[in-house]
Amino acid sequence: MLLSEAKELPAMTELTITKPDDFHLHLRQGDLMKQLVPLTAESFARALVMPNLQPPVVSASDLKSYQKDLAAVGSDLQLLMTFKLMPSTTPQMVAELRQAGAVAGKLYPQGVSVNSEDGVTDVEALYSVFDAMQEQNLVLCIHGEMPGVGEMEAETAFLPTLQALHTNFPRLRIVLEHVSTRAGVEMIKSLSATVGATVTVHHLLLTIDDVRHDHHINPHHYCRPVCKSEVDRKILLETVLSGHPQFFFGSDSAPHLKATKEVSTGEPSRGVFSTPVALPLLAQLFEEYDQLSRLEAFVAQLGADFYQLPKNKDSITLQRSPWTVPQEYFGVVPLWAGKTLEWKI
Ligand SMILES: [Zn+2]
Numbered sequence: 001m002l003l004s005e006a007k008e009l010p011a012m013t014e015l016t017i018t019k020p021d022d023f024h025l026h027l028r029q030g031d032l033m034k035q036l037v038p039l040t041a042e043s044f045a046r047a048l049v050m051p052n053l054q055p056p057v058v059s060a061s062d063l064k065s066y067q068k069d070l071a072a073v074g075s076d077l078q079l080l081m082t083f084k085l086m087p088s089t090t091p092q093m094v095a096e097l098r099q100a101g102a103v104a105g106k107l108y109p110q111g112v113s114v115n116s117e118d119g120v121t122d123v124e125a126l127y128s129v130f131d132a133m134q135e136q137n138l139v140l141c142i143h144g145e146m147p148g149v150g151e152m153e154a155e156t157a158f159l160p161t162l163q164a165l166h167t168n169f170p171r172l173r174i175v176l177e178h179v180s181t182r183a184g185v186e187m188i189k190s191l192s193a194t195v196g197a198t199v200t201v202h203h204l205l206l207t208i209d210d211v212r213h214d215h216h217i218n219p220h221h222y223c224r225p226v227c228k229s230e231v232d233r234k235i236l237l238e239t240v241l242s243g244h245p246q247f248f249f250g251s252d253s254a255p256h257l258k259a260t261k262e263v264s265t266g267e268p269s270r271g272v273f274s275t276p277v278a279l280p281l282l283a284q285l286f287e288e289y290d291q292l293s294r295l296e297a298f299v300a301q302l303g304a305d306f307y308q309l310p311k312n313k314d315s316i317t318l319q320r321s322p323w324t325v326p327q328e329y330f331g332v333v334p335l336w337a338g339k340t341l342e343w344k345i
Contacts, residue, residue: 012320015283015292015343019045019314020299022278023080023307024141024177024198024250026050026271027070032255034073035330036275041077043279043345045312048141048250051084051106058086059093060100067101080307082106082141087120091132103307104139104175105129109147109158121147123161127168134172139307140165141175143224144184151226152208156183166191173306178203178252180225182235188246189239196306198250199240201281202272202335207233219261219268220333223254240298241291248303251278255332274335277325280343281336283318318343 025047027036040047049070051057057066063081070079082104083089083097094105110121120126133140142165146157162176171194179185179197188197206227211218221227239247254271261268274281279299286295304311321344325336 012292014320015295015318016315017296017318018300019312019316020249020279021046021048021303021309021312022251022253022275023048023175023248023303024050024200024252025275026052026252026254028255029053029066029069032257032330032332033070036255037070037073037077038075039329040275041075043275043316044077045314046078046080046309048080048104048307049082051082052108056084056086057082058084058089060096060102063097063100063102080104080309084108085120085126085129087122087125089126089129091128094129094132094136094138098136098138102138104141105133106141106143106177108143109145123165130165130169130172134169137173137308139173139175140169141177144176144179145225151224152228155179155181155225159183159187162187162195163191166195170194175250175306177250178225179236179247180228181232185235185239185247189244193246196246196248198252198303199236199247200250200252200272201274201278202252203227204233204237204240204285205281205335217268219263220335220337221272222261222268222270223252223272224270237285237289241286241289241294243294243297243302245302245305247298248306249278249282249299250303251275253278255329257331258328258333259331261333272335273329273332276329277334277336277341279316279318279345280341283343284341287342316345318345320344 022044080103085105085107144158145154149157174195176197178200180203207230211221251274253275255273256269286292323344327337
């Protein structure tokens with residue numbers, strides 16, 4: 001790929017890169033799952049599939065049965081399966097999950113995310129489980145927000161827990177999912193290469209002003225962790241554009257039907273649906289900062305390296321062909337709905 005040469009051309013019309021990976025994705029269940037799997041396969045070769053279903057993926061048999069459901073949809077998307085860490089998870093279960101093909105376990109502190117009411121309240125109580133994950137060479141993915149702390153401070157408040165985990169399990173590969181703050185970025189950079197972070201498209205594009213404005217919430221921009229300040233956004237963007245090897249793409253694309261988003265009372269469901277627009281948006285953003293040559297590493301190399309996976313063999317081509325993002329995909333409003341994008345898959 002001679003992107004560094006290609007970008008010299010003023011009117012670059014096509015961009016071919018290794019087919020990307022999405023290292024944080026919600027593929028849901030039922031009818032929604034059947035639509036999401038093929039849509040994801042249009043943009044991504046592999047996806048790390050989140051386990052927060054109802055009921056969650058906890059045991060080896062849960063994992064096998066979800067994998068079977070996903071595979072039955074029929075697509076060439078390669079599934080990287082995960083399990084949800086529960087207060088009841090044991091080292092024996094970790095060994096069985098590894099045997100069943102799990103690549104990562106996900107830690108959700110209680111109450112911070114969708115379907116996390118049954119999450120973990122005492123991280124230290126799981127130390128024997130983290131030890132087993134370290135021995136089994138599994139990745140620990142963390143939703144790094146401290147329960148009971150305000151949405152703007154919750155990630156920063158969680159960082160000492162992350163640091164303690166790394167100190168106690170230096171060989172355990174840990175991912176701070178959807179990093180959203182300057183403090184989070186700085187913490188990751190201060191730790192060794194066994195700790196990384198996924199970065200979403202929406203945290204690179206939006207700030208809290210795009211989520212809340214004059215007491216009004218834009219439900220389609222509402223997620224946890226919430227998009228933060230312009231200072232936070234800029235440092236995320238600089239870090240990603242610099243090609244820092246500890247930061248790689250994970251969309252956290254989390255579709256919710258419009259009816260559970262556009263509610264007249266109460267809190268909208270949390271999650272941004274970005275799968276169909278993620279690559280065009282990233283291409284536009286990287287191009288804007290004259291770093292299109294670094295897009296491929298961010299979406300198709302650094303994450304695979306962290307997960308100790310080979311680079312994908314397939315490639316994907318983006319064309320400069322402006323299109324308007326649909327208002328809905330199967331009842332779900334995507335990020336950038338109704339707006340124009342320069343690049344098309
Ligand atoms: Zn998520």
